[in-house]
Amino acid sequence: xxxxxxxxxxxxxxxxxxxxxxxxxxxxxxxxxxxxxxxxxxxxxxxxxxxxxxxxxxxxxxxxxxxxxxxxxxxxxxxxxxxxxxxxxxxxxxxxxxxxxxxxxxxxxxxxxxxxxxxxxxxxxxxxxxxxxxxxxxxxxxxxxxxxxxxxxxxxxxxxxxxxxxxxxxxxxxxxxxxxxxxxxxxxxxxxxxxxxxxxxxxxxxxxxxxxxxxxxxxxxxxxxxxxxxxxxxxxxxxxxxxxxxxxxxxxxxxxxxxxxxxxxxxxxxxxxxxxxxxxxxxxxxxxxxxxxxxxxxxxxxxxxxxxxxxxxxxxxxxxxxxxxxxxxxxxxxxxxxxxxxxxxxxxxxxxxxxxxxxxxxxxxxxxxxxxxxxxxxxxxxxxxxxxxxxxxxxxxxxxxxxxxxxxxxxxxxxxxxxxxxxxxxxxxxxxxxxxxxxxx
Amino acid sequence: xxxxxxxxxxxxxxxxxxxxxxxxxxxxxxxxxxxxxxxxxxxxxxxxxxxxxxxxxxxxxxxxxxxxxxxxxxxxxxxxxxxxxxxxxxxxxxxxxxxxxxxxxxxxxxxxxxxxxxxxxxxxxxxxxxx
Numbered sequence: 079x080x081x082x083x084x085x086x087x088x089x090x091x092x093x094x095x096x097x098x099x100x101x102x103x104x105x106x107x108x109x110x111x112x113x114x115x116x117x118x119x120x121x122x123x124x125x126x127x128x129x130x131x132x133x134x135x136x137x138x139x140x141x142x143x144x145x146x147x148x149x150x151x152x153x154x155x156x157x158x159x160x161x162x163x164x165x166x167x168x169x170x171x172x173x174x175x176x177x178x179x180x181x182x183x184x185x186x187x188x189x190x191x192x193x194x195x196x197x198x199x200x201x202x203x204x205x206x207x208x209x210x211x212x213x214x215x216x217x218x219x220x221x222x223x224x225x226x227x228x229x230x231x232x233x234x235x236x237x238x239x240x241x242x243x244x245x246x247x248x249x250x251x252x253x254x255x256x257x258x259x260x261x262x263x264x265x266x267x268x269x270x271x272x273x274x275x276x277x278x279x280x281x282x283x284x285x286x287x288x289x290x291x292x293x294x295x296x297x298x299x300x301x302x303x304x305x306x307x308x309x310x311x312x313x314x315x316x317x318x319x320x321x322x323x324x325x326x327x328x329x330x331x332x333x334x335x336x337x338x339x340x341x342x343x344x345x346x347x348x349x350x351x352x353x354x355x356x357x358x359x360x361x362x363x364x365x366x367x368x369x370x371x372x373x374x375x376x377x378x379x380x381x382x383x384x385x386x387x388x389x390x391x392x393x394x395x396x397x398x399x400x401x402x403x404x405x406x407x408x409x410x411x412x413x414x415x416x417x418x419x420x421x422x423x424x425x426x427x428x429x430x431x432x433x434x435x436x437x438x439x440x441x442x443x444x445x446x447x448x449x450x451x452x453x454x455x456x457x458x459x460x461x462x463x464x465x466x467x468x469x470x471x472x473x474x475x476x477x478x479x480x481x482x483x484x485x486x487x488x489x490x491x492x493x494x495x496x497x498x499x500x501x502x503x504x505x506x507x508x509x510x511x512x513x514x515x516x517x518x519x
Numbered sequence: 520x521x522x523x524x525x526x527x528x529x530x531x532x533x534x535x536x537x538x539x540x541x542x543x544x545x546x547x548x549x550x551x552x553x554x555x556x557x558x559x560x561x562x563x564x565x566x567x568x569x570x571x572x573x574x575x576x577x578x579x580x581x582x583x584x585x586x587x588x589x590x591x592x593x594x595x596x597x598x599x600x601x602x603x604x605x606x607x608x609x610x611x612x613x614x615x616x617x618x619x620x621x622x623x624x625x626x627x628x629x630x631x632x633x634x635x636x637x638x639x640x641x642x643x644x645x646x647x648x649x650x
Contacts, residue, residue, distance in 0.1 A: 341530075
């Protein structure tokens with residue numbers, strides 16, 4: 079019998095930082111299309127299906143001529159893109175979190191050649207967590223440790239039911255571990271959030287906090303932990319009795335972990351929230367074992383931080399304008415640069431700042447020439463001057479990605495890339511070659 | 520009808536995640552992310568039916584989105600718009616010097632616009648290109 083469908087097992091899902099590595103993908107060998115995805119969450123499954131031909135997938139390089147995208151050859155598109163980058167005085171290279179590590183490494187090389195600014199999506203996401211870790215250090219662990227040992231789990235400002243759909247069943251809640259043989263029944267789940275999220279609805283304890291008052295509540299918990307008597311009835315909308323009860327729960331646990339998300343990093347106090355959360359975790363270690371892990375969003379944003387760091391010394395917001403890397407979030411971070419209208423050309427790799435940056439900064443991004451290395455039509459690529467169509471890493475090409483706990487995992491290729499698409503790595507290599515040629519190097 | 524003194528939060532939802540992977544130019548994306556979820560009691564004060572377009576206004580911009588009632592309440596005084604082009608018309612671009620804009624906890628007000636048209640992602644962001 080002729081084999082019609084090929085099944086790929088233990089495939090790594092390139093969607094969120096949980097990087098589930100147990101997906102099974104069926105590919106129709108005749109049409110080279112994904113026909114079934116098993117074990118994946120709703121979002122990961124959709125990502126595999128969206129790699130099949132559709133009207134929002136780019137298959138040929140495009141250049142904007144008279145306001146319309148026109149199909150061109152790879153040579154013409156690369157030449158145009160290199161021309162834009164070489165002529166720019168302050169080019170920005172942004173994105174990199176939804177692609178594999180080799181492509182990220184080529185991005186660093188290109189930024190260095192161009193004396194450009196290099197940034198990844200941590201800039202608008204867990205950047206404050208990186209700042210805080212640089213300030214005060216952090217007690218981290220791999221997710222396997224959490225699965226096998228943790229009995230008290232706090233989700234602070236994160237909603238994994240929606241953002242990391244399989245996190246609860248693979249690592250943090252329902253899963254049975256070596257010392258947590260009864261799974262969910264062996265764990266106590268606490269959720270701190272201004273909304274009674276779907277994660278909060280399945281937790282053992284939900285703490286409703288006022289928006290943007292996380293810093294105050296964490297400081298109050300630290301004070302109670304140290305034995306201070308607070309002379310108020312409530313802090314951040316949480317009663318002192320609730321705070322005292324929470325402190326007792328934390329102290330009496332065997333192994334606790336705080337998973338924190340955008341609730342801490344994107345509200346007013348930004349990295350100060352994370353600073354104080356890390357200090358709380360450090361102080362809890364006077365009583366028991368306690369750790370914290372940032373809930374990273376993009377599947378390889380942790381990898382982007384790793385690759386940028388081992389190449390330049392810094393994780394994001396890097397400026398090469400003086401010929402050597404300098405680091406200063408707030409100054410060289412993408413949104414701040416765009417708000418000051420400092421950038422005069424941008425290369426966006428595997429990212430969509432058009433959707434995800436504040437409107438005022440997108441307006442400034444669109445004022446200048448824009449190049450997108452992107453598989454799909456997005457609010458960024460739709461308005462790009464040059465679109466370089468990419469194969470999707472983890473589906474149509476191999477590579478390495480770092481999970482949210484910085485464990486590197488191998489992404490697999492399950493099907494051929496459509497049309498004339500190339501991998502992000504190949505596109506960046508061709509761009510580097512052309513830029514070098516134009517610069518006479 | 521209108522509501523003042525609300526706090527806007529933004530963030531991931533699973534339908535927004537599915538829609539963005541399924542095609543950002545699609546109407547599915549509008550239904551997933553071009554929405555504003557209200558606390559049940561707050562919504563009653565708006566005196567309209569679910570799905571009626573509302574204009575959300577902050578110090579940083581305004582946008583038309585579909586109204587809906589939260590499944591993750593009660594959260595009186597708080598409105599939630601999933602992350603994406605619609606929410607980002609309203610958020611505070613200032614990072615207070617740390618690099619990350621303030622996407623959560625922004626003062627907002629809401630007005631019902633019964634005949635309003637909620638734009639698709641490409642159309643909405645296209646206005647920034649033209650401006």
